[in-house]
Amino acid sequence: MSVEALIARFGLPALFVGAGVEGETVVVLGGVAAHHGLFGVGPAIAAAAAGSFVADQCFFLAGRRFRHHPRVARLMARPAFARAMTTFERHPTGFVFAFRFLYGLRTVSPLAIGTSAIPASRFLLLNACAAILWASIFVSLGTLFGNTIEAVLGRLVRGVEWVALAAGIGVAGWLIVRRFRHRAP
Secondary structure (H helix, E strand, C coil): CCHHHHHHHCHHHHHHHHHHHCCHHHHHHHHHHHHCCCCCHHHHHHHHHHHHHHHHHHHHHHHHHCCCCHHHHHHHCCHHHHHHHHHHHHCHHHHHHHHHHCCCCCCHHHHHHHCCCCCHHHHHHHHHHHHHHHHHHHHHHHHHCHHHHHHHHCCCCCCHHHHHHHHHHHHHHHHHHHHHHHHCC
């Protein structure tokens, strides 16, 4: 089976994983794939929202479960964590909707929220609504501006290859950043 056929077959699962691991780039490119008719806009939004929701729920639950673990304590000592908590304490509902759009706070925020006193059921509901809104915005951007994005990125050979490429780049970038963060004092 060709790579193109594999990507076409696993396009939505790739969008699901990419939305949880990398974020906006993969989701916009998922919108481009939807623009080309490789899958519908609705399924693309659903896959992206689900991926974002699951990843953020996992980080939230990790924060809740391991809030007293030494690694989480080290993370809590970082400035980004402190900024996330300060903003969250002032505007908890708004922060749950906004952290997906804030560079540098996307991964640490749900972990930070998990260490707070917010009820898990409230975070679950807010997280689901926020994930749907976020996915709708970025898939729509990819769908609406698919031709422009293609012109900037180059000709797509069926559209979905960019989703897989962005997911791969996102995973590699995430692993590199994670590795350097663990080395930082």
